[in-house]
Amino acid sequence: MRNKRFGLFTIPAAIFVMALFLGSCSSDPKKEAIEKIGRLEQELVGDTLGPVNKEKANKLVDQYVNYADNYTKDSLAPVYLFKAADIAMNTGMPGKSIMYFNRILNQYPDYRKTPHAMFLKAYVYENHMSNLGKAKTLYEQFIEKYPESDFADDAKVSLKYLGKSPEELIKEFEKNREKKEM
Numbered sequence: 001m002r003n004k005r006f007g008l009f010t011i012p013a014a015i016f017v018m019a020l021f022l023g024s025c026s027s028d029p030k031k032e033a034i035e036k037i038g039r040l041e042q043e044l045v046g047d048t049l050g051p052v053n054k055e056k057a058n059k060l061v062d063q064y065v066n067y068a069d070n071y072t073k074d075s076l077a078p079v080y081l082f083k084a085a086d087i088a089m090n091t092g093m094p095g096k097s098i099m100y101f102n103r104i105l106n107q108y109p110d111y112r113k114t115p116h117a118m119f120l121k122a123y124v125y126e127n128h129m130s131n132l133g134k135a136k137t138l139y140e141q142f143i144e145k146y147p148e149s150d151f152a153d154d155a156k157v158s159l160k161y162l163g164k165s166p167e168e169l170i171k172e173f174e175k176n177r178e179k180k181e182m
Contacts, residue, residue, distance in 0.1 A: 026151045037063050037080070065100070066136060069091065069119045078108035082117060094128035094142075097121075118142050119151040122158070 001014070019083060040060040044053065064084035068077040085100035101121040104114055111117075122138035125131045139155045148154060 030074070033063070033067050033070070034076070037067065052091055054091055057087050060098070061087050061093075068103070072107065078104050078111040078113070081108075082111075084112050085120070086118065089124055089128065095125050097124050097128070115142070115146040115149045116151065118146070119149070119155060122155070126158065126162065136162055 037060070040056065040063055044056050044060055061084045064080035064087075067074075068081045068084075071077055073135060081100045081104050085097045085104070088094070088100060089097035098121055101117045101124070104117040104123070106113060106115060108114060118138065120140050122135050126135035136159065140161045141150075142155045143152055143159075161172075164172070
């Protein structure tokens with residue numbers, strides 16, 4: 001059986017050329033992942049009038065982490081991990097938040113928000129996990145490693161008031177105010 005001609009090509013050759021063309025038009029998985037993240041971010045932002053939709057927040061966190069897992073060398077990987085840690089911290093998932101901040105600290109030491117990640121890690125231990133010993137150690141390490149950071153003063157204040165109850169803080173503030181008025 002002879003191959004029939006289809007224009008300049010035989011039918012099998014034409015099918016091969018079409019397959020190559022269609023394959024070259026297929027979408028980029030990285031671009032698709034970024035677009036999906038953008039859609040999920042818009043959905044979550046659109047829900048800001050009420051309580052955070054935890055299901056949508058979890059989906060977005062999963063997409064951020066999935067992107068960082070698949071494209072570790074991409075400049076968006078630490079950005080997405082930071083966003084994942086932030087959402088986890090603010091939606092009652094402190095353990096996940098710590099895990100994502102650790103990834104930033106270990107895998108992306110030169111990322112511009114790495115100092116912020118270290119500070120927030122201490123903050124999560126203090127305020128979300130009530131692990132004051134770990135928070136103290138991390139705040140001290142932060143001050144030592146990033147003394148010029150915008151958060152260095154915050155870390156010092158956090159250390160100063162670490163573990164004090166609201167009542168103790170009020171008494172201390174009142175005492176300080178009285179000293180200044182004298």
